Every structure is written in C-alpha cells, then in structure tokens.
Amino acid sequence: xxxxxxxxxxxxxxxxxxxxxxxxxxxxxxxxxxxxxxxxxxxxxxxxxxxxxxxxxxxxxxxxxxxxxxxxxxxxxxxxxxxxxxxxxxxxxxxxxxxxxxxxxxxxxxxxxxxxxxxxxxxxxxxxxxxxxxxxxxxxxxxxxxxxxxxxxxxxxxxxxxxxxxxxxxxxxxxxxxxxxxxxxxxxxxxxxxxxxxxxxxxxxxxxxxxxxxxxxxxxxxxxxxxxxxxxxxxxxxxxxxxxxxxxxxxxxxxxxxxxxxxxxxxxxxxxxxxxxxxxxxxxxxxxxxxxxxxxxxxxxxxxxxxxxxxxxxxxxxxxxxxxxxxxxxxx
Amino acid sequence: xxxxxxxxxxxxxxxxxxxxxxxxxxxxxxxxxxxxxxxxxxxxxxxxxxxxxxxxxxxxxxxxxxxxxxxxxxxxxxxxxxxxxxxxxxxxxxxxxxxxxxxxxxxxxxxxxxxxxxxxxxxxxxxxxxxxxxxxxxxxxxxxxxxxxxxxxxxxxxxxxxxxxxxxxxxxxxxxxxxxxxxxxxxxxxxxxxxxxxxxxxxxxxxxxxxxxxxxxxxxxxxxxxxxxxxxxxxxxxxxxxxxxxxxxxxxxxxxxxxxxxxxxxxxxxxxxxxxxxxxxxxxxxxxxxxxxxxxxxxxxxxxxxxxxxxxxxxxxxxxxxxxxxxxxxxx
Numbered sequence: 001x002x003x004x005x006x007x008x009x010x011x012x013x014x015x016x017x018x019x020x021x022x023x024x025x026x027x028x029x030x031x032x033x034x035x036x037x038x039x040x041x042x043x044x045x046x047x048x049x050x051x052x053x054x055x056x057x058x059x060x061x062x063x064x065x066x067x068x069x070x071x072x073x074x075x076x077x078x079x080x081x082x083x084x085x086x087x088x089x090x091x092x093x094x095x096x097x098x099x100x101x102x103x104x105x106x107x108x109x110x111x112x113x114x115x116x117x118x119x120x121x122x123x124x125x126x127x128x129x130x131x132x133x134x135x136x137x138x139x140x141x142x143x144x145x146x147x148x149x150x151x152x153x154x155x156x157x158x159x160x161x162x163x164x165x166x167x168x169x170x171x172x173x174x175x176x177x178x179x180x181x182x183x184x185x186x187x188x189x190x191x192x193x194x195x196x197x198x199x200x201x202x203x204x205x206x207x208x209x210x211x212x213x214x215x216x217x218x219x220x221x222x223x224x225x226x227x228x229x230x231x232x233x234x235x236x237x238x239x240x241x242x243x244x245x246x247x248x249x250x251x252x253x254x255x256x257x258x259x260x261x262x263x264x265x266x267x268x269x270x271x272x273x274x275x276x277x278x279x280x281x282x283x284x285x286x287x288x289x290x291x292x293x294x295x296x297x298x299x300x301x302x303x304x305x306x307x308x309x310x311x312x313x314x315x316x317x318x319x320x321x322x323x324x325x326x327x328x329x330x331x332x
Numbered sequence: 333x334x335x336x337x338x339x340x341x342x343x344x345x346x347x348x349x350x351x352x353x354x355x356x357x358x359x360x361x362x363x364x365x366x367x368x369x370x371x372x373x374x375x376x377x378x379x380x381x382x383x384x385x386x387x388x389x390x391x392x393x394x395x396x397x398x399x400x401x402x403x404x405x406x407x408x409x410x411x412x413x414x415x416x417x418x419x420x421x422x423x424x425x426x427x428x429x430x431x432x433x434x435x436x437x438x439x440x441x442x443x444x445x446x447x448x449x450x451x452x453x454x455x456x457x458x459x460x461x462x463x464x465x466x467x468x469x470x471x472x473x474x475x476x477x478x479x480x481x482x483x484x485x486x487x488x489x490x491x492x493x494x495x496x497x498x499x500x501x502x503x504x505x506x507x508x509x510x511x512x513x514x515x516x517x518x519x520x521x522x523x524x525x526x527x528x529x530x531x532x533x534x535x536x537x538x539x540x541x542x543x544x545x546x547x548x549x550x551x552x553x554x555x556x557x558x559x560x561x562x563x564x565x566x567x568x569x570x571x572x573x574x575x576x577x578x579x580x581x582x583x584x585x586x587x588x589x590x591x592x593x594x595x596x597x598x599x600x601x602x603x604x605x606x607x608x609x610x611x612x613x614x615x616x617x618x619x620x621x622x623x624x625x626x627x628x629x630x631x632x633x634x635x636x637x638x639x640x641x642x643x644x645x646x647x648x649x650x651x652x653x654x655x656x657x658x659x660x661x662x663x664x
Contacts, residue, residue: 037506038489092454096447115428118450119487122424125457126480133473141465141473148458155451157370174369 010323014059017316021062022055025079032080032127044108044120048087057082057187063316064191064205074135074194081144082187084128089151089183091121096155097241140190147186154178163242165260165268169249173214181213200310207307208320215300216327218293221245223331225281226290236277242267246296248280250289259283294331301328342655346391349648353394354387357411364412364459376440376452380419389519390415395648396523396537406467406526413476414519416460421483421515423453428487429573472522479518486510495574497592497600501581505546513545536642540652543639547632548659550625553577555663557613558622568609574599578628580612582621591615626663633660 015022029049035041058079065075094107095114109117125148132144158175161167188209192202224238225247238245244252244267252263262279266272284290304324308317347354361381367373390411397407426439427446441449457480464476490507493499520541524534556570557579570577576584576599584595594611598604616622636656640649 035485035488037503038485038492040492041485041488089454092450095450114446115491116488118424118427119484119491122457123481123484123488125454126477126484129461129473129477130481133470133477136470138465138468138470141461145458145461145465149455149462152451152455152458153367153370153373156367156373156448156455159447159451160370160372171369 010319010326011054011056011059013319014063014316014323015054017319018059018062018066021066021076021079022059024073024076025055025058025062025083028076028080028131029083032084032131033124035123038123040112040116041120041123044091044112044116045087045124047108048090049083055083057086057183060184060187060209061191063320064188064209065195066191067311067314067316067320068192068195068197068201068205069312070191070195072194074137075191077131077134078140078190078194079187081128081131082183082190084124084131085144085148085151086183088121088124088128089155091117091124093155096159135194137193139193143186143190143193147182150182151178154182158243162244163267163270164244165252165263167244167249169246172244172246172249176214176217177210180217181210184213184216185209201312204307204310208304208311208324211300211304211307212324212327215297215304215324218246218297218300219328219331222247222290222293222297225284226331239266239277239280240272242270246293247284247289250292251284251287254287254289255283294328297328297331301325342651342658343386343388343391345651346395346648346655347386349651350391350394350398353398353408353411354391356405356408357387357390357394357415360408360412360463361415364416364463365456367455370455372444372448373452373455376423376444376448377419377456379437379440380422381415387415389418389515392516392519392541393523395652396520396541397527398523399643399646399648399652400524400527400529400533400537401644402523402527404526406469407523409463409466410472410522410526411519413460413463414515414522416456416463417476417480417483418515420453420456420460421487423449423456425487428491467526469525471525475518475522475525479514482514483510486514490575494576495599495602497576497584497595499576499581501578504576504578504581508546508549509542512549513542516545516548517541533643536639539639540636540643540656543632543636544656544659547629547636547656550578550629550632551660551663554579554622554625554629557616558663571598571609571612572604574602578625579616579621582624583616583619586619586621587615626660629660629663633657 033042033045033049061079061082062075065078091108094109095117098109107117108120128144132140154175155178157171157178161171161175185206186209188205189202192205197205221238224235224245227235248263248267251259255263262276262283266276266280301324305321308321308324311317365374365377365381393411393414394407397410423440426441427449430441439449440452460476464472486507487510489503489510493503493507517538518541520537521534524537529537553570556567556577559567580595580599583591587595594608594615598608598612633656637653640653640656643649
C-alpha cells in the first residue's frame with residue numbers, strides 16, 4: 001500500500017504509541033476471522049491480513065479514542081471493525097479491478113478465485129457488523145452504516161464515471177470519499193463517539209479523517225503520473241485503467257481540441273497506444289495540472305491539521321498532525 | 333424463484349392479509365434503493381426487485397410482528413432490511429454461480445457486469461444496515477449481524493464442500509442454513525423482537541423460520557432430481573453444478589464401489605457425460621434416496637408447525653401453518 005509506505009514515519013510513531021492497544025486488536029482480528037465451518041475463510045483473510053499494510057485505519061480509531069481520554073476496551077472492537085471493513089473492500093476491489101497483485105503478493109482472486117473473494121468479503125462485512133454491535137452504541141452503528149453506504153456508492157460511481165470525460169470535480173470528490181475518505185473519517189469519528197467526546201470534538205475527528213483521506217487520495221492520484229520509483233504502485237496504473245483523476249480533470253478543463261481528442265481516445269474509449277502515457281504526462285505538464293492538483297492536496301492536508309486544533313492537547317495529536325503533513329510531503 | 337411459485341397459495345393469502353403493510357415496505361424499498369450519485373445502483377436493483385418474487389421474507393417479518401400484536405411502524409423497516417439483504421445475496425450468488433437467468437430474466441451480471449453486481453450488492457448490504465439502525469434496537473442488529481455471518485459462511489462452505497464426497501449431512505445442513513434458513517429465521521425472529529414478544533415466542537418464531545427454510549431447501553433439492561415440469565427451475569441444475577445435496581448424500585451412504593466411482597467422476601471431478609443425469613436419478617431411485625430426503629423435509633415442516641403452537645392464536649398463524657405444509661406439498 002503506497003499510503004502506508006509513504007507515511008511510514010509518523011505511522012511508525014503512531015504504532016509505537018498504541019502498541020498495547022494494537023496487540024489487542026490483532027488478537028481480536030485473529031479470533032474473529034476464524035470460521036468453525038469454512039476453513040477457506042481464515043485462509044483467504046490471513047493471506048491479506050498477514051501481508052501487512054500498516055493498519056492505518058485501526059490506528060486512527062485507537063488514536064481518536066485515546067486522544068479523547070477513553071479508558072474502556074471497546075475502541076479495540078471498533079478498530080478491528082474498521083480493519084475488517086477495509087479488508088472486505090480490498091477483496092471486492094480486486095475482483096472489480098481484476099487485480100493480480102496486492103501488497104506485493106498475488107491477490108486472493110488469483111490464488112483462489114473470484115467466488116472466494118466475493119463471499120469471504122461478505123463474511124468479513126458480516127463479522128465487522130457483529131463486532132460493532134458488541135459496543136452497544138447505536139451512534140457507532142449509524143456512522144459505520146453510513147460510511148459503508150458511501151464506500152459502496154463511491155465504488156459504483158467510479159465504475160460509470162471514471163472513464164466519462166463529462167465527470168466533474170465534484171463527482172471525482174465523491175468517488176474519492178468512497179474509495180478512501182469515508183472509512184478514514186468513520187474510523188476517527190467512532191473513536192471519539194466511543195470515548196463520549198463532545199459533538200464538536202467528534203465533528204473535528206470526522207473532519208480530520210475526511211480531509212486526511214482526500215489529501216492522501218489526491219496525492220496518490222498525482223503520484224500515478226508524477227511519482228518517482230519506489231512509490232509502491234506502478235506509475236500509469238490509473239491511465240491504463242482509464243480512471244479520470246484530478247490531474248487529468250485539471251488538464252481536461254484547459255484542453256484544446258487535439259488534446260480533448262487524445263483524452264477521448266485513451267480514457268473514454270480506451271484505445272491506448274505505445275507512448276500515450278508519456279504524452280499524457282506532457283499534456284499535464286503543459287497545463288500545470290500536477291501543480292493545480294497538488295495545491296488542492298495541500299489544502300486538504302491543511303484542513304486536516306486545522307481540525308486537530310479543536311481536539312484536546314495530547315502527544316497523539318502531534319503525531320496525527322505530522323501524519324497529515326507526511327501524506328502530502330511525497331508530492332511536494 | 334421456485335419457492336415463491338411453489339408456495340403461491342398460502343403466500344397469496346399472506347400477501348392479501350398484509351397488503352397495507354407491504355405497500356409501505358415497497359414504498360420504502362423504492363426510496364432507499366435510490367442513489368443520489370450513482371444511477372447504476374437503482375437500475376441494477378430495480379431490474380431484480382421489479383422482476384418480482386413474492387417477497388416471502390419481508391412478509392414473514394410483517395406476519396411475525398403482527399402476530400405478536402405489534403402496532404408500531406418499524407416492522408416495515410425490518411421487512412425492507414430483510415428484502416435488501418436477500419437482494420444483495422442474489423446479486424452476489426449470480427456472480428459466484430456465473431448464472432445467466434434469475435426470475436425469468438437475464439441476470440444483472442449478464443446485463444451489466446460482475447463488477448456492478450458485486451458493488452451494488454455491497455451497497456444494498458450497507459443500505460439494509462442503515463435501515464435496521466433506524467429501529468434503534470440492538471437485539472435486532474445482533475440477530476441480523478449473526479444471520480449475515482451465517483449466510484456468508486454457508487456460501488463459502490458450499491464452495492469447498494459442495495463437490496467433496498466426504499461432506500456430511502451436518503455440513504449439508506450448515507450450507508442449507510446459510511443459503512436459505514438463516515434469513516428466514518432472522519426474518520421471523522426480528523418481527524417478534526420489534527413487537528416486544530416474550531423470549532419464548534421470539535424463540536418459537538426463530539424455530540418456525542429456521543425449520544421452514546430447511547424444509548423448503550430440502551424440497552427444492554429433491555425437485556432438482558425428481559420434479560416435474562413447471563417447478564420454476566431446470567431439473568438437474570444441482571447435478572450439473574456439482575452440488576452435493578441431500579438425495580445424493582443419502583445415495584452415497586448406500587453406494588457400492590461402482591456407484592461411488594460414478595459420483596466421484598460426476599460430482600467430485602465434474603467429468604459429466606450424456607446420460608449421467610438419468611443414471612444419477614436411477615441410482616437415487618434404487619436406494620430410496622428421494623424418499624429418505626422427503627421424510628426429512630416433512631419432519632422439518634412438522635417442526636415448523638409445532639413451533640407455531642407456542643405463538644398467539646391469530647388468523648396469520650393459520651396461514652403460516654398452511655405455508656409450512658405447502659412448501660413440502662410439492663414433493664409429496
């Protein structure tokens with residue numbers, strides 16, 4: 001995961017500060033991914049869970065709860081819930097994207113089959129739902145139900161909007177919320193809810209997670225055209241998969257007829273030829289599209305940091321602040 | 333849906349008795365399957381929802397609630413929840429089974445693509461989750477979370493167990509619970525819960541739904557080998573899809589070496605030839621396997637009716653009693 005690699009330093013500090021909590025989360029995940037009846041479930045899940053990723057989302061939940069002074073045990077359930085939802089969406093995404101590799105290993109749909117990925121994903125959604133009911137908080141259920149709907153809606157929207165040149169930046173933002181920001185913001189918000197934080201703090205946690213997620217996704221979309229080596233994804237993936245991202249939207253808004261025909265052929269109709277990626281990068285450079293997208297990512301990171309100012313003073317707050325910086329540092 | 337067609341008469345009476353409630357359910361479904369951002373969601377959902385089916389599961393929820401004297405409005409939310417979960421599982425099942433037709437129409441995965449079926453299914457799961465949170469009942473959440481896990485677990489189990497000749501009747505029953513009975517029993521139980529019924533009645537509603545579901549699924553599995561025309565599914569589907577069902581398990585238990593080799597070739601290894609279905613039917617007949625499976629289906633229907641005796645006297649109770657009879661009448 002490119003996010004996890006890119007933001008390693010503040011994330012490592014977050015993991016160190018929350019090591020005991022995270023050990024409890026990992027133990028709970030191991031227990032709950034078991035299935036008495038269907039051994040394929042833990043096989044598929046373990047393949048993905050053990051491959052790592054830095055567990056950013058559960059760390060956000062734990063951090064939010066601790067930041068708001070929580071001393072109970074339910075933040076562990078919520079962190080595991082969030083990780084199960086994330087793992088379920090990865091399994092389904094790999095089917096949808098027909099991916100062959102994830103976290104440096106062959107995807108579950110390749111090792112087993114699409115059927116297993118769909119059904120084990122469903123199982124993990126159901127398990128996440130069981131975990132959250134154990135907290136007994138209706139507010140938590142409500143927030144995570146809404147986040148789940150936003151995630152699925154964003155994914156469906158991406159199917160239809162991603163290759164449509166009429167897609168607006170507002171629609172792009174909706175897709176980004178579904179892909180990334182909805183689970184980030186739910187992860188931070190439910191940490192505050194379980195801690196009984198005042199509504200203003202809960203809202204600040206939501207805003208932090210949302211803005212962090214949007215900043216990250218824009219940065220990731222920029223790196224797909226402008227990244228160096230070692231960013232953890234292959235450059236040009238989005239272009240080859242015909243996904244209209246913010247840099248292209250910026251360039252499209254300034255395109256002349258010839259450039260429009262180029263985007264129409266490569267993205268809308270998917271007839272790509274040798275050298276098209278380099279030409280796309282040249283067009284983006286000509287219009288300053290990368291710079292324009294970068295300015296937006298920095299703006300979202302600033303919003304994330306502003307939201308933190310409304311939260312209690314706490315060592316974890318400093319790490320979350322650095323995390324927002326780090327997410328966009330790789331594009332600046 | 334063969335269930336819906338086969339049990340039409342008592343189901344029609346149930347629909348007539350609950351017509352006003354069901355109109356409210358249909359209105360709620362229409363509202364909630366909308367998506368502000370992704371028009372493909374209502375397109376895919378409407379394709380399936382409007383194709384009909386008799387809405388047996390939401391009717392079970394409405395009937396259970398009314399039977400227990402419920403006078404509120406949340407049974408409508410729960411009925412819509414149950415129908416959304418059902419619709420989501422149908423969308424995912426069609427991807428897993430690579431089905432081409434459902435309810436007499438081309439499947440969504442054929443009309444759109446597997447991606448849309450997976451993601452719209454996820455969206456409907458999330459929507460069902462939002463609907464149930466609106467009831468504010470943690471017990472309801474708990475029951476439906478557990479049912480969702482049982483459904484997914486049963487489906488995964490079917491992937492691995494269905495073509496394995498070592499599968500036991502206990503594993504078959506677990507698969508049947510996942511495919512059919514878990515949602516039936518959750519549908520009836522949550523109707524009782526929302527009505528504030530005593531635990532004994534709630535348990536009786538669970539048992540009715542569970543036994544009805546198992547009876548139906550065994551009957552359906554029998555019809556796949558022994559049904560006449562017009563049963564709503566093609567005879568031999570399970571055989572061709574290499575699904576070990578109860579009639580085959582009964583025959584396997586009594587198989588000689590030659591028959592075992594036949595099942596090994598056709599089910600375990602899937603090397604089927606012209607005439608194999610007829611030979612399978614002849615083997616089942618020789619061992620009385622259909623009769624043995626039928627006796628179990630009748631036993632489950634009797635358990636369903638017994639459970640009803642522990643519920644309040646009510647006109648709907650008589651219809652539910654007839655429904656249990658009707659589900660197995662087509663195999664007797």
